[in-house]
Amino acid sequence: MASYSQGLLFAILACACVLTTLAARDLADDWSIVARHEQWMAKYGRVYSDVAEKAQRLEVFKANVVFIESVNAGNNKFWLEANQFADITxxxxxxxxxxxxxxxxxxxxxxxxxxxxxxxxxxxxxxxxxxxxxxxxxxxxxxxxxxxxxxxxxxxxxxxxxxxxxxxxxxxxxxxxxxxxxxxxxxxxxxxxxxxxxxxxxxxxxxxxxxxxxxxxxxxxxxxxxxxxxxxxxxxxxxxxxxxxxxxxxxxxxxxxxxxxxxxxxxxxxxxxxxxxxxxxxxxxxxxxxxxxxxxxxxxxxxxxxxxxxxxxxxxxxxxxxxxxxxxxxxxxxxxxxxxxxx
Incomplete structure (x- = not known):
């Protein structure tokens, strides 16, 4: 019985560790995209009217960056970048x-x-x-x-x-x-x-x-x-x-x-x-x-x-x-x- 309990505890701890790692990775990714968005805003002189608009544009920017990086990861004859149009749909x-x-x-x-x-x-x-x-x-x-x-x-x-x-x-x-x-x-x-x-x-x-x-x-x-x-x-x-x-x-x-x-x-x-x-x-x-x-x-x-x-x-x-x-x-x-x- 003790062996079963120990195994269950180990499994729970392992799952918790994985979830914590994934959460940390997601958080790091989120912070990374926030930092990239800030750098992008500075480069192109973009200013938003309020916090809500900035949050909305950040999500659009993130989706566009995901698309750009997925294309760039392929075996193509060209490459893309998050240019001046990266915060609009x-x-x-x-x-x-x-x-x-x-x-x-x-x-x-x-x-x-x-x-x-x-x-x-x-x-x-x-x-x-x-x-x-x-x-x-x-x-x-x-x-x-x-x-x-x-x-x-x-x-x-x-x-x-x-x-x-x-x-x-x-x-x-x-x-x-x-x-x-x-x-x-x-x-x-x-x-x-x-x-x-x-x-x-x-x-x-x-x-x-x-x-x-x-x-x-x-x-x-x-x-x-x-x-x-x-x-x-x-x-x-x-x-x-x-x-x-x-x-x-x-x-x-x-x-x-x-x-x-x-x-x-x-x-x-x-x-x-x-x-x-x-x-x-x-x-x-x-x-x-x-x-x-x-x-x-x-x-x-x-x-x-x-x-x-x-x-x-x-x-x-x-x-x-x-x-x-x-x-x-x-x-x-x-x-x-x-x-x-x-x-």
């Missing part, structure tokens, strides 16, 4: 930071005609980087005007063709588009479409410079005096054939191209470095610009994309995305609706 992120509006009628309403159709893929260089050729301005940050990605994508590809046609790299005004291109689908900080913006620029005789009409990150009234002082213009625009990465490569080999992607996908949202690959959505909601392509050391083909979320995001504001994947829509839908301006 995916639904909040999409509502606040994605603003691409798909064209009415989908691909049926897209323009026909593609000037690079007869270019041979075999004649293209193995890699192209318009950054090294002086056709890409420094990374910009759309900030709190979170749905005006369409304006930044439009301007990025226009800055590229202006450089290639005139020899001058001019930082052009996204704010002019945000304030003045508001009579159709394009609605400033509430979203827009790159093709519509190209049409506005053509009809308006061009765009002024960033310096003349600086970015404010808010919807404003159109300044007609600044708007009338055009610094660069385009003659037209064309759509790359949909769902065709080979055609996109032909276009990007010749000039920077505006691209729509599923920027609300968490892999894209938290991207930090490497070649993004894997299971990314295709619900187009974000405008960026393809500014090159190449091949990684392990043989992975990739696109170089310019984003507008500041230099702390991704690879100093840029992202490399896997190229020529099995899905004809391209990674995150990047091949679905590309377009570019013509000079």
């Amino acid at each position: 995916n639904d909040e992120f999409k509502a606040m930071h994605t603003g691409y509006k798909a064209p009415v009628g989908g691909n049926k309403g897209r323009k026909t005609g593609f000037r690079y159709a007869n270019v041979s893929l075999n004649a293209l260089p193995a890699s192209v980087d318009w950054r090294t050729k002086g056709a890409v301005t420094p990374i910009k940050d759309q900030g709190q005007c979170g749905k005006c990605c369409w304006a930044f994508s439009t301007v990025a590809s226009m800055e590229g063709i202006v450089k290639l046609s005139t020899g001058k790299l001019i930082s052009l005004s996204e704010q002019e588009l945000v304030d003045c291109d508001v009579d159709g689908m394009d609605q400033g900080c509430e979203g827009g479409l790159m093709d519509n913006a190209f049409e506005f620029i053509i009809d308006n005789g061009g765009l002024t410079t960033e310096g003349n009409y600086p970015y404010t990150g808010t919807d404003g009234s159109c300044n007609s005096n600044k708007e009338s002082n055009a610094a660069a213009s385009i003659k037209g625009y064309e759509d790359v054939p949909a769902n065709d990465e080979a055609s996109l490569q032909k276009a990007v080999a010749a000039q920077p191209v505006s691209v729509a992607v599923d920027g609300g996908d968490n892999l894209f949202r938290f991207y930090k470095g490497g070649v993004l690959s894997g299971d990314c959505g295709t619900e187009l909601d974000h405008g960026i610009a393809a500014v090159g392509y190449g091949v990684a050391g392990d043989g992975t083909k990739y696109w170089v994309m310019k984003n507008s979320w500041g230099t702390s995001w991704g690879e100093n504001g840029f992202i490399r995305m896997e190229r020529d994947i099995a899905d004809e829509q391209g990674l995150c839908g990047l091949a679905m609706q590309p377009s570019y301006p013509t000079a």
